Amino acid sequence: MKRITKEFPGVIANDHIDFDVKSGEIHALLGENGAGKTTLMNILYGLYQADEGEVYIAGKRVEINSPRDALRRGIGMVHQLFRQVHRHSVVENVALSASTKQILPVKEIREDFQKLAKEFGWKIDLDAKIWQLSAAERQRLEILKVIFQGVKILILDEPTSVLTPQGKEELFVHLKRMKEEGYAIIYITHKLDEVLEISDRVTVLRKGKKVKTLSTAKTTKKALARRMVGREVLFRLEKEPLERGDVVLKAENLIIRGDRGEIAVDGVSFKIYENEILGLAGVGGSGQRELIEALAGLRKVEDGSFKVFGEDLTNALPREIIEREISYIPENRDERGLIPSMSVKENLMLKDYWKRPYCKKFLLNMEYIRQDVEEKVSKYNVVTPNIETPAELLSGGNLQRLMLARETSGAPNLLIAAYPTHGLDVGSVEDIRKLLLEQRKEGSAIFLISEDLDEIMMLSNRTAVIYEGRLMGIVDVDEVSKEDLGLMMTGTPKEEVL
Known part of the structure; x- marks a missing residue:
């Protein structure tokens, strides 16, 4: 060429x-x-x-x-x-x-x-x-x-x-x-x-x-x-020691079916606390997608329950989940998280357009929306010609930044982040990992789904490993090696690894 x-x-x-x-x-x-x-x-x-x-x-x-x-x-x-x-x-x-x-x-x-x-x-x-x-x-x-x-x-x-x-x-x-x-x-x-x-x-x-x-x-x-x-990059970020707070999410014996009617999540139970990142590691197709879609209100829970701050939200509507300050970053940002044909501005206001100050007397407050969107684009370094540009014209990294700008700017109680650094360059990866650690420091509970074990061990406090819909165990990351997690990802229970 x-x-x-x-x-x-x-x-x-x-x-x-x-x-x-x-x-x-x-x-x-x-x-x-x-x-x-x-x-x-x-x-x-x-x-x-x-x-x-x-x-x-x-x-x-x-x-x-x-x-x-x-x-x-x-x-x-x-x-x-x-x-x-x-x-x-x-x-x-x-x-x-x-x-x-x-x-x-x-x-x-x-x-x-x-x-x-x-x-x-x-x-x-x-x-x-x-x-x-x-x-x-x-x-x-x-x-x-x-x-x-x-x-x-x-x-x-x-x-x-x-x-x-x-x-x-x-x-x-x-x-x-x-x-x-x-x-x-x-x-x-x-x-x-x-x-x-x-x-x-x-x-x-x-x-x-x-x-x-x-x-x-x-x-x-x-x-x-x-x-x-064009600058030095930090490949290793240090987690600040934080005392975990109250239980934010408590899931008990969840049973969730997949798209083909099979049991994709089989009796899964776990808790996530304030000031904590709980990682979820597993081979793709082990039930991660079905689990997080159920937590986001996008998939039916057949049995079991989950509560947020003690309130039962099992099979709640997506809007009810959003109103409880639960944010969701899906694995397929172009299919589930963003609407490619809509502009940067429209994608950023999707979760808030009916709320004040976005909405005033049944009409959109366009002046406030423009100012708020431009601030988010600047803060999250979304590279775009302007806020009216269709999202489909942005690069993969800027689509992810756009998603993060919408989902994390309000300091959510619970952030469900599926593969948030997927396909991103080292500079963007560093920025997003720092952002997740900042959200944790501000008190958010974070459920981090990733197949990058280096990322899981760097960011999470504890890690759950899922295999064919069942948890192989939940471990403190300081007490296991990457090889241990790899074995659990292939179906070896925690008790046989540690």
Whole structure:
């Protein structure tokens, strides 16, 4: 890729960027959210067309006008935001991406795809509908779906964000094998440890421009972070010792069904206190989504109960949950947390538009709303041309900041945060982790759902581990290792680990 330039209204996303990847190489692409990484790769994959610049494959200049063009030339991409048809089954989605026939050869594809999934050690129900899958299951499907199409240039956007440490190592084994077989792999991630572990070279982007391409063996984690964000980054945050207060959330023997009618949460009980972060670790699809949706009023509790400050809110309406100052950051911010077609301003006022001072005598107080929204955008560093910009035009990191601005600005009693740093760069991750610790210091109880064990151990006071809908135990993070939590995530009870 030579001198690639792409401009959107008010933003130069790519400014004369040069980038290359070789056969038999893993080339990492680093940059802050909004630095232009995804835009650059979307141009290579044919989703965008560059305003200027040229693309070469094997030394020959090519025109890539669509993803189908890219796939024909052996280029595949696993996106951070999944490209899937929700109402179709897993195998139908695979067939849609792998076949150009009018009548999809579903039966022919099923056997070959099952074989590929087994090679990676990933269990996927081929007959399940996409909307029934967890984020982790959907991402695994995307990785396999692209590999299934026989590409030779593979673009991976945050591929390990929902994998366990064991799953990550397993993926790396396969990526290294693919590299040895001659695949060219472009690896987009915010996790610098992964860059140093898996890549041969790394290119750093900042504010739409290329900073430098380096040999991974000749750089360090701190040097990469400094080039990426333009300042020193704290990789380790210290929790301030705080005496925990009253019980905020008490859940007892919760039984919750999943989308397919199965029991997804089976007899789960726990408490969260003021000034405390309780982590929830587990392999994707272990019941995390069903549990937090029930706590947010979005899913029915079949049996058991949960109380907030002693008030029973089991099966309460979402608005009743909101009125009790309970905030919810869902795992799929673009599907459950934000309305992409609405503006930054409209998304920020979704939870408060009926309240004073947002609403005055049945009319919106637009002057106050504008001032309040601009203050939140500034405080949370949401990078946007203006507050009227549709949310769908923001980068992944800025979408997450937008969500946090809405959900945490009112110092909630309980904050349910599902994968709050998912897909974010190191600078954004640091800011969000600091924010969570500040919320804890202000007295909030925080329920942190994450599959990043480093994050869980850094931020939480106690951690619950869930496996196939059941808690394997609740432990103090100071008394366990990451390996202990990893074992519990694979179904080993606390009593057998400690």
